[in-house]
Amino acid sequence: MATPEAVIEIGxxxxxxxxxxxxxxxKRNILDRAEMPVSLGRDVFTAGVISRETxxxxxxxxxxxxxxxxxxxxTPEQTTIIATSAFRESKNKDPVMDKILIATGFRIKVIDGIEENxxxxxxxxxxxxxxDAKLRSEDTVILEVGGGSTEMMLMKKGKMAGAHSFRLGTVRLEAKMRSQSESLADIQRYLEEYTNNTKGSLESELNISQVKQFIAVGADATLAAINAGKPISTFLWSIDREDFENFVDELQEYSIDECVARFKISYNDAQTLHVSLLIYKMFVHYTKVHTIIVPETNIRDGLIISKRETPGEELKAEFHQQIKASAMSxxxxxxxxxxxxxxxxxYCVKFYNHLKNEISLDERTLLLLEVSAILHDIGIFIRMDEHNLHSEYIIRHSEIFGITHTENVILATIARYHRGRQQPQDNEQFQILARSDRMTILKLTAILRIADALDRSHGKSFSDFTLRQQKDSMIIRTKGSKNVALEQVALSEKGDLFESVFGYKLILV
Structure with a gap:
């Protein structure tokens, strides 16, 4: 008999x-589900803290x-419990989580917007x-409007082009309306300005105006689908764009009490329904879609899927490809x-596979190495001189799909030390990282420096190379070589960390 999995989301x-x-x-069978309303968002987005009552x-x-x-x-220890934007922004989240742990045994993990994505x-x-075939071929926007934030994923011909978490949520905006006595018309004008500005910043990743597939996720989108759309299959709906826009416009005329009566929803949900569907409508407006796809799913389903002990190799490979596609974008x-x-x-992958036994890190680190290789020179956009420092800055302040905050710090640090005479150990901030993170950074940086040196000319000086260990040396023998003088100089300059970490002197033949 299958072991049940339990997840809790504090939204x-x-x-x-x-x-x-x-x-x-x-196959996944739902055994139990429950939902109870709380005012976390209203507390945090108005006062900045979770009240004693909440x-x-x-x-x-x-x-x-x-x-x-x-x-x-x-048991609580077997349960995964996550908290999203309201908890994330609360100034008193740490003592609140401590009280909950002591009283219930539940250990809360506060996740960031990219993890939500x-x-x-x-x-x-x-x-x-x-x-899925259509998802892989069409330019697509996936949008989920939540209470504290709006999560967006952009896919270009099936590849991840961008992932973003906007501080644009229904409870946040509802709190804004109450604090500033703004009308729904004022909020609509604010949303028009916000989405228009957001569209401009997203154009470098995906031409929003040419998007032909729009996937709306969330309870409010599902409500619109049930009332104005038609079922495609179990838990999957479609809504004609015109029908959706008419439904949203008509709904704006309903009072909160009318929404409760008409749609059989709680007063708590009805309070934010108008704003939620307006946000979806605003983003749909900038696309060319004729139909909106609405899968009836949520972040808890994603969390249950991610808890599977042995996720399929195909799913894992697909997910890793999307992370690398996001980095390349x-x-x-x-x-x-x-x-x-x-x-x-x-080159990094080749070195990693050759040294796999000596690296002795989990398989996720290979993905981090590949992402760091893709992004190591991104800082050249700002300035060639000391571009490694600019690369670190850009990575630290960017959202990469599927990359956690901790992993982002690791990637930024690797980029900082991929060139130059300084090494990670010289930095005080590096010393305070967890030991496992320090070793990951040292090993991956050592490999990246060598891989980068082997393409010093940026012109593919050889068709391939082999690796062979000989006592305390590692022989790199090139095939189909042109002039590799630049690579030999670069290797002598950048091989010190590799020799220090792995104990091999590098020889390019």
């Missing part, structure tokens, strides 16, 4: 539970869920199933040398 408007199991044929409310809900999960034989991508890809945005980046990435 801006509620605390939600999902219990599911995977059968032997890899803390008490959250605690009671989680104690109730603890009892509910016990019926399935699931990753989980939503998993949920959407899983739900689309047969529509970022490089393209800053007019980087894509051919050089790709060669350095290939």
């Amino acid at each position: 801006s408007t509620g605390v939600r539970l999902l219990v599911a199991e995977f059968t032997a044929d890899k 803390q008490s409310q959250c605690l009671n809900i989680l104690l109730h869920y603890k009892e509910q999960l016990a019926g399935w034989g699931i 990753r989980l939503m991508y998993l949920a959407v890809a899983d739900r689309l199933n047969e529509e 970022l490089l393209r945005k800053y007019h980087g040398d894509e051919k050089h980046a790709e060669r350095v990435r290939e």
